[in-house]
Amino acid sequence: MPPKPLAPLALAASLAVAAAGPAPALEPESQLVGCDQADTRVTIAVSSHLDPSCTWTRGVEIVASGVTLDCQGAHIAAPDRRYGVSIVAPSDVALSDVTVRNCHIEGFLNNVHIEREGFRELAEGEEYEHAFSNILVEDSTSLSSRGVGIFVDGYVTGVTLRNLHVEGSGSAGIYLEHGSKDNVVEHSTIVNNGYGENSPSGQLFEFLGASFWFWGSGREGIAIDGSRFNRVADNVFSGNSSGGILLYKNCGEFVNQRPERWWHRRYGADGNWIERNHFAGEDNGVWIASRMGENTLPMDCSDPQYLPGVVLDYAADDVVRENVFEDVTFGVRVEDDGAVVADNVFTSSDPAHQAVVIGTRFRTDALGQPVDGTAITGNQAAIAGSASPYRWIHGHAGTTFAGNRSHGRVAGLCEGEQPPIGPFVFVVDAVAYDPANPPSSEPRELPPPAVLAPCPSACAAGAPVEKARIALRKLHTPPGDDLLSFEGRLLAPHPFDPPLDPAAVGVGVVVEDAAGTRVVDVQVPGGAFDPATKVGWKASRSGRSWTFVDRSDAPRAGITRIAIRHLSGKQPGLVEFRVTGKRGSYALDPAEVPLSGLLILDPPTAETGQCGRASFEGPACRSDAKRVSCR
Numbered sequence: 001m002p003p004k005p006l007a008p009l010a011l012a013a014s015l016a017v018a019a020a021g022p023a024p025a026l027e028p029e030s031q032l033v034g035c036d037q038a039d040t041r042v043t044i045a046v047s048s049h050l051d052p053s054c055t056w057t058r059g060v061e062i063v064a065s066g067v068t069l070d071c072q073g074a075h076i077a078a079p080d081r082r083y084g085v086s087i088v089a090p091s092d093v094a095l096s097d098v099t100v101r102n103c104h105i106e107g108f109l110n111n112v113h114i115e116r117e118g119f120r121e122l123a124e125g126e127e128y129e130h131a132f133s134n135i136l137v138e139d140s141t142s143l144s145s146r147g148v149g150i151f152v153d154g155y156v157t158g159v160t161l162r163n164l165h166v167e168g169s170g171s172a173g174i175y176l177e178h179g180s181k182d183n184v185v186e187h188s189t190i191v192n193n194g195y196g197e198n199s200p201s202g203q204l205f206e207f208l209g210a211s212f213w214f215w216g217s218g219r220e221g222i223a224i225d226g227s228r229f230n231r232v233a234d235n236v237f238s239g240n241s242s243g244g245i246l247l248y249k250n251c252g253e254f255v256n257q258r259p260e261r262w263w264h265r266r267y268g269a270d271g272n273w274i275e276r277n278h279f280a281g282e283d284n285g286v287w288i289a290s291r292m293g294e295n296t297l298p299m300d301c302s303d304p305q306y307l308p309g310v311v312l313d314y315a316a317d318d319v320v321r322e323n324v325f326e327d328v329t330f331g332v333r334v335e336d337d338g339a340v341v342a343d344n345v346f347t348s349s350d351p352a353h354q355a356v357v358i359g360t361r362f363r364t365d366a367l368g369q370p371v372d373g374t375a376i377t378g379n380q381a382a383i384a385g386s387a388s389p390y391r392w393i394h395g396h397a398g399t400t401f402a403g404n405r406s407h408g409r410v411a412g413l414c415e416g417e418q419p420p421i422g423p424f425v426f427v428v429d430a431v432a433y434d435p436a437n438p439p440s441s442e443p444r445e446l447p448p449p450a451v452l453a454p455c456p457s458a459c460a461a462g463a464p465v466e467k468a469r470i471a472l473r474k475l476h477t478p479p480g481d482d483l484l485s486f487e488g489r490l491l492a493p494h495p496f497d498p499p500l501d502p503a504a505v506g507v508g509v510v511v512e513d514a515a516g517t518r519v520v521d522v523q524v525p526g527g528a529f530d531p532a533t534k535v536g537w538k539a540s541r542s543g544r545s546w547t548f549v550d551r552s553d554a555p556r557a558g559i560t561r562i563a564i565r566h567l568s569g570k571q572p573g574l575v576e577f578r579v580t581g582k583r584g585s586y587a588l589d590p591a592e593v594p595l596s597g598l599l600i601l602d603p604p605t606a607e608t609g610q611c612g613r614a615s616f617e618g619p620a621c622r623s624d625a626k627r628v629s630c631r
Contacts, residue, residue: 024101027068050074059108061086065096071103071140076111084108084145087135091118091155096133103140111142111169115153119179120263122155127179133158144168148175149193152227154263155179164188170196172219173240178226178250178265185222185232194219194241198426200443204433207298214430215444217242217422220284225250226314229271236278242426243284244328245274247315248291252302262302268314268336275319280326289315289336293361293418294425309424310362320344329353329449330419334374335360343378351385352451355406357416359393370395376413381406388455388604391416409498409505412605414455420446455604457508457523462598462611463490470511470595470614471629472519472586482558484520484581486511486597490612494573497608500601502546502564503528503537508600508611509559509579513592520586522557523603524548544568558584564601575601575612590623595630 027047035054042056045064050056052074059081062069069085076084084105089095095116105111114135119127135158142149142164149169152159154177166173166188173193174185195201198216205212218241222232226249237244247269255262269289279285290313297309305311317338325331325346331354332341339358346355356376364370377400381389387406390413392399401413422428428444468488474481486509492500504526511520529536534551548562558581567574577599594616602610621630 024070026070030068030070044069057081059084059086061088062098062100063088065094065098067097068099068101069103070101073102073104075104075106076108077104077106079107081107082109083113084111084142085113085137087112087114088117089132091116091122092130094130094132095135096158098134099136099138101137101139104143105140106143106145108145109147110149110151111145112137112140112150113153114151114156114159116155119154119156124266127155128157128181131155131157135159136162137164138162140164142166142169142173145170146196147171148173148223150174151177152180152183153177157182160184160186161188162186166190166221167192169193169219172221172223174222176222176224176227176230179267181228181230183227183230185230185235187234189236189238190221190240190244191237192239193221200241200428200445201441202439202444205298205430211433211435212430213433213439215428216426217428217446220244220246221282222246224248224269224272224315226265226267226269227272228267228269231273231275232277233273234276236280237282237285238280240282243287243290244277244279244282246284246287246290247272247318248289249314251291251296251299251311251313253296253299255300255302257300264302268316269318270314270316271318273319273321274323275321276323278324278326279328279331282328283330284333285323285325285328285331286320287330287333287335288318288320288339289313289360290333291425292335292363293421295423296425298424298427307362307366310366312363325355327353330357331355332357333419334358334371337372338374340375341377341379342375344380346379346381346383346389348383351383352449353383353386353389354391354416354449354452355379355381355383355389357391357393357419358399359396361394361418364394370397372397374398375400376404377402379404381411382408385451387411388414388452390414391452393418409602410607412455412458412607414458414605416452417450419449422446454523457510457521457598457600457603458605459598459600459611459613460605460607461609462600462606462613463492463609465490465597465599465612465614468597468614468616469629469631470597470616471627472511472584472588473627475586475588475590475628476626479585480583482581482584482586484511484558484579484584484586486520486599486614487576487578488599488612488614489567489574489576490599491571492573492575492601492611493609496573496610498602500566500575500610502526502548502562502601503539506603507548507562507564508598508603508606509557509562510598510600511586512596513588514594515592517592519588519595520557520581520584522559523600524556524559524562555581555583557581558586588628590625590628593621593623593628593630594618595621595628
């Protein structure tokens with residue numbers, strides 16, 4: 001499957017990497033590695049620079065501290081070798097102060113690989129003895145690796161990846177392996193990676209002695225796999241197959257199928273900071289605990305299953321702040337606890353796109369552990385056609401939600417829908433493989449999400465409606481001629497923020513019976529009166545009164561008129577309203593009294609407090625088979 005188009009901003013950023021300014025001068029003691037070694041594996045233990053006039057085909061290995069490798073723009077390229085630039089030491093030897101710069105690396109399994117040899121045997125509590133520190137890879141390009149572009153291996157610490165361009169990796173662009181920590185990825189472009197491994201074009205897979213052909217999701221720009229306390233900042237992500245950044249913990253995959261490669265994973269992808277990045281055109285921007293709601297059965301995990309094929313994922317206390325998400329299907333997905341999602345910007349022309357989705361399936365229902373302690377604050381969204389881009393699914397607990405806006409107005413958090421998901425992790429679709437009739441390799445993708453309905457009308461922080469009256473009449477006649485009257489006054493926070501303007505944003509009207517059933521539940525949209533449709537709003541010249549009229553054959557919820565006045569001369573913030581319905585069909589049991597009502601001036605959820613609740617005690621309502629009247 002071809003990569004997704006590179007967004008203009010990403011392209012500009014990638015060009016900026018290539019033109020990052022004058023290169024640092026060579027180290028005074030740097031030794032020239034001549035072209036006579038271009039077809040040999042070069043081992044470097046002192047500062048060195050490559051002759052850029054030749055192509056280096058066997059890669060370069062750095063094995064000592066205090067070393068700078070300056071490629072001077074040289075190409076290190078091979079279609080069948082393992083590592084392009086390798087930084088390596090035994091796990092009982094500390095390595096520090098290593099710099100790699102000005103390299104163009106292409107075609108290796110890993111273009112850059114940083115490893116502590118023997119890390120799988122490190123005992124718990126001793127993993128960070130003899131740690132790596134001050135390892136820098138900068139001003140370089142990684143193209144078309146067969147696997148991961150830049151691989152930071154287990155328990156590696158203190159690596160900074162700066163001002164890089166990583167593109168066309170067959171697997172993840174950058175991989176922070178389990179147990180690695182305190183690393184930095186900054187000022188880089190990570191684009192069009194992940195179309196080889198678990199390819200959307202399909203590949204063969206052996207499972208339980210049978211052959212299957214599956215179409216996959218591909219891989220992400222950065223994989224943070226049980227890696228902790230890293231900072232990913234000021235980068236550009238675009239066109240990566242399964243998303244920008246996915247955080248998760250490897251479940252101990254292939255414990256039986258590949259025991260020689262298995263090792264015990266102890267830590268989650270916890271405490272990472274992801275800030276000031278730009279994500280464009282991704283399916284997922286940042287996905288925290290990306291395997292929590294997936295079935296991992298084909299991965300042969302060693303972690304305990306609490307449902308067939310389902311294990312817990314671990315990615316707690318991660319921070320996603322001050323990023324920009326442009327035309328990203330799901331900006332931030334949160335499926336583990338303690339996440340902070342703050343001060344991000346989400347823009348899109350697709351109304352099905354969502355800014356934030358919190359919640360996880362399986363764990364919530366099976367273990368009674370919904371996503372807990374998420375803080376979603378200060379985010380801004382401008383997703384065309386969507387006033388409600390902040391959603392929860394499968395339940396949530398202990399969520400802080402404050403100061404989030406959509407199209408400039410304070411927005412609420414309400415229930416959404418499970419994003420489309422495949423039958424197994426990485427799998428979009430699968431069939432039994434018949435070599436005599438092989439399946440098509442035409443790419444397959446998960447279906448796009450549907451456009452979600454607005455959040456239900458709500459008024460959690462509004463004022464009581466004074467002088468309230470609700471009446472429903474002609475309940476005994478056939479549907480279509482029922483009458484509604486709902487009126488009163490409410491005191492909204494003043495000065496109005498945002499400005500009071502029903503003609504622009506519409507209003508919400510709710511009438512509930514004593515059982516909580518919504519007899520009337522409608523969001524009347526904004527929009528100027530249209531003489532052709534005979535529907536819309538009229539505003540006074542003073543801007544203090546508004547009237548909605550619906551003279552069509554089928555008015556919403558039977559409502560034909562809404563009048564709203566701001567009585568500023570009497571009291572700032574005082575609003576008077578009257579809702580009239582003449583052609584309704586109100587399924588109300590007259591015995592289910594008293595009624596209650598909501599008038600929402602900042603629909604749908606009036607986080608600003610611009611709404612009112614009308615409540616009545618039992619004796620305040622009278623009812624019979626024909627009518628119900630409360631006052």
